[in-house]
Amino acid sequence: MTATLPSGGSLTCALTNTRRSRTLTVTKALVGTDPGQFIMFAGGIPGAPGGNGATSSTTVYVGQPTGVYEAGSPDSGSVANYSVVTRCIRPNLPGSFEVTGGSPLEFNMPNHAVDCTITNTRKTFGVTLTKAWRGGKTNDVANLTISGDMVTSANAGTSTNGGTTTDATATAAAGSSVTVTEAFANATAKARYTTTLSCVKTSDGSTVAFASPFTMPSDSAVKCTVTNVGVTVKKALxxxxxxxxxxxxxxxxxITLTNPGMDDILIQAGSIGETVPVSTTHVGGxxxxxxxxxxxxxxxxTADVIVPAGGSTTLKFTVVVDSPLGAGVTSIVNKVIAPPGSECIDCEVTTTTKTPAVTVAKAAASTTPIGGGQAAVxxxxxxxxxxxxxxxxxYTFYEVVPQGSIYTSISNGSTTCAPGAVAGMLCTITVTNPIVHGTPQVVVITFTAVNPLPAGIxxxxxxxxxxxxxxPGCSVSGEICTTPPTTCPTGASCASIPTTGGGGGGQQGIAPIPTTSPEGLAALALMVLGAAGYAAHRQRRGRK
Incomplete structure (x- = not known):
C-alpha cells in the first residue's frame, strides 16, 4: 500500500488482520451393508446421526490444533464393535496432504480445506453352541442352531442323549444380536427336562449371557452350552x-430319584445297580x-419305578455289618449305579465303623526278687x-530296656531291639496276632539283670x-533314650521286679549262674554282649 502525504498535512493508517479459516469435513464410510449409526465430529462439532455417509463440517483457523472423531449413536452400540481407520486429505490434491490414524485423529489445520473419512469395519468372532445332558432318556435327540441378522457361515448341530454331539457353529458381528436354539426331534421329549443356557467368552471364560438372544461381545469368540437335566439320583443313609x-x-x-420335568418317567426293573459292600451281607426285603x-x-x-413329574421316588437298600468285623475295617463304602439317561449326585456313601480300642497292661511274671544274671520276665x-x-x-507300642538289665528275648511279638540291647534303649514292640475283642494277646518279654548289679539298683x-x-525322654527306636524314664509316664503301663544285693550273684541267698552248663554259658554271653554294647555306647557319648 502506498499513500501521498500532503504538504503540511498528516496521514493516519489502520492495518487490519483477518485470520484465515478453512473448511474441515468428516464423512462416515461403512464396509458392506453394516447398519451402524454414528455421530461424526469435525473440530468438536457434531453432525446429525446417520449411517454410511453421515457427516459433519466446520471451519477451523489455519494452524489451529483440530481433529475428527466419531461416536456411536444410541441405536448403533459401541464403536468398540469396529476396527476404525481415519484418513484426512486435501480435496482434489490428496498427494499434497495426508494424515491417517484411528479415531480420534488430531492435526494442525493447514492453509487449505481438509476432507476426512472414518471407515468402520465390523469385527466378527466365532460362536459355538454345544449340548450337555444330565440324566433324562437315552437316545433323546436335540437339534442345535445359531441365527441372527448379522450371523454368517452358520452350521447346524445335533446331540443325542447318551451318544455323540456335533456342535453348531457360526460367525457373528460384534454388537449384533445372536440367537441360539435347541429343538427336540421328538417335541414331547422336552417335557422330560429342565433347561439352562450359559454363554461365555472363549478368551477368558467370563460370562456373556444366561439367556438367548444375547449381544455379541466386541473382543472375543463365544461358546454357549445348553444343558438339559433329567432324572437325578442321590444316595444317603x-x-x-x-x-x-x-x-x-x-x-x-x-436312593432318591428326582424328576424335574413335566412328564412322569418310567425306570425299568434292572436299571438301577447296587453292589453289596465289603464286610456286609444283603438283608433283603x-x-x-x-x-x-x-x-x-x-x-x-426288582420292579419298574415311576418317577412323577416334578417329584421324586425313594428306594431302599439294606445290608447288615459283619460280626465280628474283620481286622482293619474302618468304613463301609456303598455306591449306587444310576440308570441310563440319569445324573448321579452324591451316589457314594462312606460310613465309618466302630474302631478297636487297644490297651497295654504290663505286669511282672513274678515278683520274687532277683539278683545279677537272673531273668526279669x-x-x-x-x-x-x-x-x-x-x-x-x-499293633505297635514302645518298651524301654530297664536300668540294670539287657534285653534277652520276646514271644508272641517282635521288637526292633536285638538281644543284648542295653539299658535305656527304646524298642518298638509289634504284636504278632490280631487282637480280637474278648481275646487278649499276651506278649512276654525277658530281660537279664546285669551281673554284678550296679549300686543303687x-x-x-x-x-x-x-x-x-x-x-518322655525317648525319641528314636533302637537308640538310647536321652533321659530314660525312672517313674511311670502318664498313659504308660509300668511294672517292676525287686532285686537283691547290688553286686554279683550268690549274695543274699541268690545262687550264681553255673557257667559250665549250656544255660549258664548263654546267659553269660548275653551279659558280655550287653556290657560290651553299654561300654561302646558310653565311649561314643564321650567322643561327642
Whole structure:
C-alpha cells in the first residue's frame, strides 16, 4: 500500500488482520451393508446421526490444533464393535496432504480445506453352541442352531442323549444380536427336562449371557452350552441309621430319584445297580434283588419305578455289618449305579465303623526278687476293649530296656531291639496276632539283670507305652533314650521286679549262674554282649 502525504498535512493508517479459516469435513464410510449409526465430529462439532455417509463440517483457523472423531449413536452400540481407520486429505490434491490414524485423529489445520473419512469395519468372532445332558432318556435327540441378522457361515448341530454331539457353529458381528436354539426331534421329549443356557467368552471364560438372544461381545469368540437335566439320583443313609456303625447293625440306604420335568418317567426293573459292600451281607426285603447276599454281589431294582413329574421316588437298600468285623475295617463304602439317561449326585456313601480300642497292661511274671544274671520276665497283656471289633495284626507300642538289665528275648511279638540291647534303649514292640475283642494277646518279654548289679539298683523297672508315641525322654527306636524314664509316664503301663544285693550273684541267698552248663554259658554271653554294647555306647557319648 502506498499513500501521498500532503504538504503540511498528516496521514493516519489502520492495518487490519483477518485470520484465515478453512473448511474441515468428516464423512462416515461403512464396509458392506453394516447398519451402524454414528455421530461424526469435525473440530468438536457434531453432525446429525446417520449411517454410511453421515457427516459433519466446520471451519477451523489455519494452524489451529483440530481433529475428527466419531461416536456411536444410541441405536448403533459401541464403536468398540469396529476396527476404525481415519484418513484426512486435501480435496482434489490428496498427494499434497495426508494424515491417517484411528479415531480420534488430531492435526494442525493447514492453509487449505481438509476432507476426512472414518471407515468402520465390523469385527466378527466365532460362536459355538454345544449340548450337555444330565440324566433324562437315552437316545433323546436335540437339534442345535445359531441365527441372527448379522450371523454368517452358520452350521447346524445335533446331540443325542447318551451318544455323540456335533456342535453348531457360526460367525457373528460384534454388537449384533445372536440367537441360539435347541429343538427336540421328538417335541414331547422336552417335557422330560429342565433347561439352562450359559454363554461365555472363549478368551477368558467370563460370562456373556444366561439367556438367548444375547449381544455379541466386541473382543472375543463365544461358546454357549445348553444343558438339559433329567432324572437325578442321590444316595444317603436312611433316617434312623446311626453312625459309626457297629458289627451286626443293619445299614439302610435311601436312593432318591428326582424328576424335574413335566412328564412322569418310567425306570425299568434292572436299571438301577447296587453292589453289596465289603464286610456286609444283603438283608433283603427292600427294593433290590441280588445275585447273592454276600459282599461283592451285584444287585438291581426288582420292579419298574415311576418317577412323577416334578417329584421324586425313594428306594431302599439294606445290608447288615459283619460280626465280628474283620481286622482293619474302618468304613463301609456303598455306591449306587444310576440308570441310563440319569445324573448321579452324591451316589457314594462312606460310613465309618466302630474302631478297636487297644490297651497295654504290663505286669511282672513274678515278683520274687532277683539278683545279677537272673531273668526279669514281664507279661504285656494287649486287650481290645471295643465290642465285636478286631485290631489288625501288627499293633505297635514302645518298651524301654530297664536300668540294670539287657534285653534277652520276646514271644508272641517282635521288637526292633536285638538281644543284648542295653539299658535305656527304646524298642518298638509289634504284636504278632490280631487282637480280637474278648481275646487278649499276651506278649512276654525277658530281660537279664546285669551281673554284678550296679549300686543303687533296687528293682528292674520296666515301661511300656499304650501306643506308638515314645515316652518322655525317648525319641528314636533302637537308640538310647536321652533321659530314660525312672517313674511311670502318664498313659504308660509300668511294672517292676525287686532285686537283691547290688553286686554279683550268690549274695543274699541268690545262687550264681553255673557257667559250665549250656544255660549258664548263654546267659553269660548275653551279659558280655550287653556290657560290651553299654561300654561302646558310653565311649561314643564321650567322643561327642
Amino acid at each position: 436312611a433316617t434312623g441309621t446311626t453312625t459309626p456303625v457297629v458289627p451286626g447293625q443293619n445299614v439302610t440306604y435311601d 427292600d427294593a433290590f434283588t441280588c445275585t447273592a447276599a454276600t459282599a461283592g454281589s451285584s444287585c438291581s431294582n 514281664f507279661n504285656l497283656t494287649v486287650t481290645n476293649t471295643a465290642a465285636a471289633t478286631t485290631a489288625a495284626a501288627g 533296687t528293682q528292674i523297672f520296666n515301661v511300656a507305652t499304650q501306643t506308638d508315641t515314645p515316652p
